[in-house]
Amino acid sequence: MMIFCCPACGSALEREDRALRCANGHSYDIARQGYVHLLPVKQMHAKIPGDTKQMVDARRVFLSGGYYDAFRDKLAELTDKYLPENGVVLDAGCGEGFYTSALYEKAKAKNGSVSGVDISKFAVKAAAGKYKGIDFAVASLFHLPCAENSADVLTDVFAPIVPEEFFRVLKPGGVMILAVPGARHLYGMKEVLYKEPYENEEHDTAYDGFEYLGRACVQKFITVNGQESIEALFSMTPYYWKTDVEGGERLRALDVLETEIKFDFLVYRKK
Template sequence: MNERFDNGILTALRCPCCNSEMTLENDGKSLKCSAPKRHCFDFASSGYVNISSSHGSGDSKEAVRSRTRFLDSGHYKPISDAMRGILSRCVPQGGLIVDAGCGEGYYSCRVSGAGYSVCGFDLSKVAADQAAKRARREGLSNTLFGVASVFELPMADSSADAVMNIFAPCAEREYCRILKDGGILAVAYAGPEHLMGLKKKLYDRVYTNEERSDMPKDMKLLEEIRVRYDITLSGAEQITDLFAMTPYYWRTSQSDKDKLLGLDSLTTEADVIIAVYKK
């Protein structure tokens, strides 16, 4: 038996190839579907499972490592506290929460630690691997981490109590499909001033962040919570880790990147909006 997740999670999973129910086989080392073809998905030794029918890569090893170091330093704890607070108010204890685009599992594990079953899915194998390792490190027994696209989640219709979606692509139709009636979608994204201090060090002209174009349009918006505070980072490693987590990292010239390396410390705003919707 797989000791990492409960029956609620298993019942909600669906085969990405034929949408049939899944069972644990091979002493809990594989998931197999119940269709005649018995599609089989093996768990890696870390505990994640590649349960994807799509081909994509997601975040790289370097990006995932930077994210883990940065999140472990606690600088985004107020954001995870806000997400936990929203879910605790809206979802009964023991409910099933899907973390869509879970990355290396920091938020999934914080929410699981608050008494929920959590399925985290990410396109990046390295991220899912790190997330499973994090859950094991933290002794969590009610999580499953899988490689899958947020646009094709291996979950049954109306099976999840909530979906959380943090700095990751938002797939409204797919989230609506897997949510129970009355289920909650919480989308966290960069507010106008997010990381303004970092941007000012890099560029001569800086702009506030634009609104996202993929926000839900058909679901009912319940509330928007804005989390704003200052973060002070010490040393090149912390500063570079935060920078490597942002989309700017890939768009910035080496000469601009070098401006950060000489800094002893950096203070920058965190400005995150969590929009909460109901199915």
């Protein structure tokens, strides 16, 4: 089931040939890779919003190494737990589709569907080109082009959390799964980058209209081999933008990086 709606008027979108169209005559072309651009110009706060092609390519290099497979598998397990038969999943901030593809396999087994949105055209293009059967769209999480009460499960992995929008698109009783970094996630990297490495804060945040169901943790140690993979991991993190030159040089001098990784999945149900 298509959950995308027209960003101009809010009407339902239907697929016609190589475009999505609404009853009011608004039309959005489907790109060759299979995605659609539903981000109005007025919502673009940069000429090219979101991750660049270089950032997307780097993330694909790292994720292809299997380092985050345990996180992907746990998210898919949680989604399967809460997804009803014929259910609808929305991956908010889908990136290049690494997690979305695993969600699709769970949904497909229940005759369900998956949609993914991200503000980065490069990420969505990469996702749609690689993973078929999923509806992908370039869109803002702050203005989701999705109908009200249309999703059974909404996932968000390290993307902006917009509780009001997520509440709007989830069905009553629908589940929101947020992935946040654990206290010592990438601590081994921080020990290289900073003279005084710090732990991430861990706390359970309450959101209006949602019941907190609990926290699921995935924690392990990884060994990242090769400068290309280490650099790719670095570029995926916020540390890439706030580390001084010396810290970056220390990391780039490594051929092997050993670090702890930890994701916490926070689960909420819409009241």
